[in-house]
Amino acid sequence: xxxxxxxxxxxxxxxxxxxxxxxxxxxxxxxxxxxxxxxxxxxxxxxxxxxxxxxxxxxxxxxxxxxxxxxxxxxxxxxxxxxxxxxxxxxxxxxxxxxxxxxxxxxxxxxxxxxxxxxxxxxxxxxxxxxxxxxxxxxxxxxxxxxxxxxxxxxxxxxxxxxxxxxxxxxxxxxxxxxxxxxxxxxxxxxxxxxxxxxxxxxxxxxxxxxxxxxxxxxxxxxxxxxxxxxxxxxxxxxxxxxxxxxxxxxxxxxxxxxxxxxxxxxxxxxxxxxxxxxxxxxxxxxxxxxxxxxxxxxxxxxxxxxxxxxxxxxxxxxxxxxxxxxxxxxxxxxxxxxxxxxxxxxxxxxxxx
Amino acid sequence: xxxxxxxxxxxxxxxxxxxxxxxxxxxxxxxxxxxxxxxxxxxxxxxxxxxxxxxxxxxxxxxxxxxxxxxxxxxxxxxxxxxxxxxxxxxxxxxxxxxxxxxxxxxxxxxxxxxxxxxxxxxxxxxxxxxxxxxxxxxxxxxxxxxxxxxxxxxxxxxxxxxxxxxxxxxxxxxxxxxxxxxxxxxxxxxxxxxxxxxxxxxxxxxxxxxxxxxxxxxxxxxxxxxxxxxxxxxxxxxxxxxxxxxxxxxxxxxxxxxxxxxxxxxxxxxxxxxxxxxxxxxxxxxxxxxxxxxxxxxxxxxxxxxxxx
Numbered sequence: 001x002x003x004x005x006x007x008x009x010x011x012x013x014x015x016x017x018x019x020x021x022x023x024x025x026x027x028x029x030x031x032x033x034x035x036x037x038x039x040x041x042x043x044x045x046x047x048x049x050x051x052x053x054x055x056x057x058x059x060x061x062x063x064x065x066x067x068x069x070x071x072x073x074x075x076x077x078x079x080x081x082x083x084x085x086x087x088x089x090x091x092x093x094x095x096x097x098x099x100x101x102x103x104x105x106x107x108x109x110x111x112x113x114x115x116x117x118x119x120x121x122x123x124x125x126x127x128x129x130x131x132x133x134x135x136x137x138x139x140x141x142x143x144x145x146x147x148x149x150x151x152x153x154x155x156x157x158x159x160x161x162x163x164x165x166x167x168x169x170x171x172x173x174x175x176x177x178x179x180x181x182x183x184x185x186x187x188x189x190x191x192x193x194x195x196x197x198x199x200x201x202x203x204x205x206x207x208x209x210x211x212x213x214x215x216x217x218x219x220x221x222x223x224x225x226x227x228x229x230x231x232x233x234x235x236x237x238x239x240x241x242x243x244x245x246x247x248x249x250x251x252x253x254x255x256x257x258x259x260x261x262x263x264x265x266x267x268x269x270x271x272x273x274x275x276x277x278x279x280x281x282x283x284x285x286x287x288x289x290x291x292x293x294x295x296x297x298x299x300x301x302x303x304x305x306x307x308x309x310x311x312x313x314x315x316x317x318x319x320x321x322x323x324x325x326x327x328x329x330x331x332x333x334x335x336x337x338x339x340x341x342x343x344x345x346x347x348x349x350x351x352x353x354x
Numbered sequence: 355x356x357x358x359x360x361x362x363x364x365x366x367x368x369x370x371x372x373x374x375x376x377x378x379x380x381x382x383x384x385x386x387x388x389x390x391x392x393x394x395x396x397x398x399x400x401x402x403x404x405x406x407x408x409x410x411x412x413x414x415x416x417x418x419x420x421x422x423x424x425x426x427x428x429x430x431x432x433x434x435x436x437x438x439x440x441x442x443x444x445x446x447x448x449x450x451x452x453x454x455x456x457x458x459x460x461x462x463x464x465x466x467x468x469x470x471x472x473x474x475x476x477x478x479x480x481x482x483x484x485x486x487x488x489x490x491x492x493x494x495x496x497x498x499x500x501x502x503x504x505x506x507x508x509x510x511x512x513x514x515x516x517x518x519x520x521x522x523x524x525x526x527x528x529x530x531x532x533x534x535x536x537x538x539x540x541x542x543x544x545x546x547x548x549x550x551x552x553x554x555x556x557x558x559x560x561x562x563x564x565x566x567x568x569x570x571x572x573x574x575x576x577x578x579x580x581x582x583x584x585x586x587x588x589x590x591x592x593x594x595x596x597x598x599x600x601x602x603x604x605x606x607x608x609x610x611x612x613x614x615x616x617x618x619x620x621x622x623x624x625x626x627x628x629x630x631x632x633x634x635x636x637x638x639x640x641x642x643x644x645x646x647x648x649x650x651x652x653x654x655x656x657x658x659x660x661x662x663x664x
Contacts, residue, residue, distance in 0.1 A: 066576055068473040096464070096576055183619070188629055215625055216618040219632020223580045225377075228571055229370045229612060233619040236366035247575070250474050254572045257476065273476055 056090040057294065060110035063121040064098045065222070071247040071267040072192070076121045078268075079286035087294050098222070104128035111136040117297060119143070123191045129155060133303075140302040142293055145192045147306045154302035158289040161310035162192050162245075162266065163199025163350035164341045165282030168311070168318050169243060169264040170203020171337045172279060174211050175330030176262055177241045183234025185227050185244035185252040186217040193245040196266050196282070198350040200243060207333065214239065224251035231255035253278075262324070271321040280320045288315035312342045357620045361493055367616045368497040368609065372505060373570060375608025377402070377563040377579075379508045381586035382593065382600045383515050384430075384559030389590055390519060391552040392532040392655035393441055396452025398560045399583025400459020401433040405564030407463040410574035411470060413477040423504070423565045430561015433459065434554035442549045445659035456583070464576045471574070479572040480504055504566045509601070511559070516597040528552055532653035535660040545660045560586075585639070592643045594650040603639065610635040
């Protein structure tokens with residue numbers, strides 16, 4: 001009798017533990033609202049009122065990190081929300097899908113659920129998009145940062161000319177450094193991060209070749225502790241200006257703040273993390289390419305094009321931190337660089353992936 | 355390469371290695387205590403994550419760093435109690451139940467972070483504490499005696515745990531339960547009670563490891579630990595279930611990671627090879643583990659639930 005009761009108690013306890021785990025890891029049913037919705041799949045019906053004559057465009061976003069990461073994912077999430085009202089978008093988000101297999105499941109689910117546009121926001125998702133898009137020719141897919149549509153008529157590709165913003169911030173950094181040593185914390189030497197870092201180095205080199213730019217790719221997009229220690233190694237090497245790309249840089253920004261080292265952000269505006277040391281951020285406005293993609297879908301073209309955001313089309317903007325005083329001559333140099341890159345008289349020398 | 359062998363660079367590299375090693379050390383010391391009593395806790399990473407968030411959120415709300423450490427330790431102990439109920443009382447398969455605890459910590463810490471904080475907000479970090487006189491010793495002082503208090507606590511716990519395990523009656527009971535729980539039970543000592551105590555205290559140390567991580571960084575992010583808890587479990591095998599061995603393993607991991615970072619900064623490792631070099635700490639530790647594990651026997655009753663008369 002006692003054994004029987006004990007067995008039932010054991011089963012009940014295990015069920016309770018599993019239920020708690022499922023509750024913690026499961027879907028977040030609250031609507032996305034520009035910063036609240038993460039940790040699973042969320043759906044947002046925005047821009048629609050009962051009076052709307054047309055059906056909303058159903059858009060799904062699959063992303064590797066949180067929608068409030070102050071970096072890559074947030075830049076796309078913010079852009080979608082910006083267009084939601086005007087374009088009558090119904091947005092669903094599955095974030096924190098760093099594991100490609102999990103992301104592929106989400107991509108396939110949204111496609112089979114009949115979403116109009118499935119955005120796979122990560123260059124690591126390319127293989128999955130190529131495979132799934134071929135199975136769902138009536139659904140439009142977009143992925144980036146990349147330039148390859150795989151020859152499929154229902155795949156859009158998008159990328160950022162992050163080397164341009166990197167170049168401008170390199171010009172600013174070269175004008176600000178006194179130690180003539182600048183540190184760069186990178187994740188892995190690929191894609192958008194590599195473009196930004198290479199553009200930044202080119203901007204420094206063009207402004208003051210005597211400045212040494214030290215680059216440390218930590219090998220991870222998300223290891224905050226490693227990024228922090230990489231930043232400390234730059235402080236030990238006398239760097240007085242630093243920058244970095246990807247979501248793990250929050251650790252490096254903390255170290256920069258602790259040691260009063262100037263910081264340049266990218267992807268999203270990172271001023272809120274350390275208002276006293278962030279000089280400027282290159283901010284992505286993906287709405288520029290999203291608008292082109294949505295216009296294409298509404299015109300009946302489900303893919304086949306590759307789009308790029310850059311300084312000229314307003315997809316990339318250098319946002320200064322007003323609390324950080326940048327000398328006028330340094331700012332003038334940066335403005336000249338923006339003008340040169342926009343007009344084509346300056347080239348970063350960095351090649352985008354075709 | 356000559357740039358690396360300057361006092362300034364060597365000092366900062368060693369200090370960096372010690373900082374990186376601290377969360378591993380705290381977590382693996384806790385795991386050592388549990389494993390010596392025969393309980394394998396694979397949920398360490400989840401416990402670290404939940405405690406890391408608890409500590410971060412406490413600092414964010416109160417600004418009190420030591421209250422934050424206390425919260426993290428209590429959260430760790432609570433998770434340890436859950437682990438002990440599942441592993442000791444309910445006799446669940448310890449590997450599987452540990453993964454459940456890990457997933458629970460991973461999911462709940464993320465959920466709480468999103469609901470209570472959202473966008474990352476920096477918080478205060480542990481201040482550096484310079485040990486009087488010792489910190490004045492050239493080079494050595496800066497390397498070893500100019501760190502934050504939780505680093506000192508972690509390293510002081512090494513002799514403390516070694517003393518408890520090897521020189522106290524309680525330690526003898528813990529080791530006996532890990533080797534032959536039936537014998538301990540036959541003399542009227544409670545196997546379950548001893549295992550509960552080791553798992554709860556061990557998990558409390560994992561909680562402190564989480565606090566060490568989030569408050570050293572002054573930030574929290576989803577999956578902040580990046581699997582540190584699993585490496586901590588491996589370091590227990592590396593250290594042959596001895597506190598000093600575990601400390602050696604933690605330091606090896608931290609120092610190799612710090613050296614790789616420094617070499618990248620100095621350009622000794624070219625950018626093109628940086629991804630390969632990032633694997634060095636894990637590869638070296640696994641190689642060392644293979645060598646060590648072949649020579650040392652694990653506690654005989656490790657991962658085996660105790661069944662009286664079974």
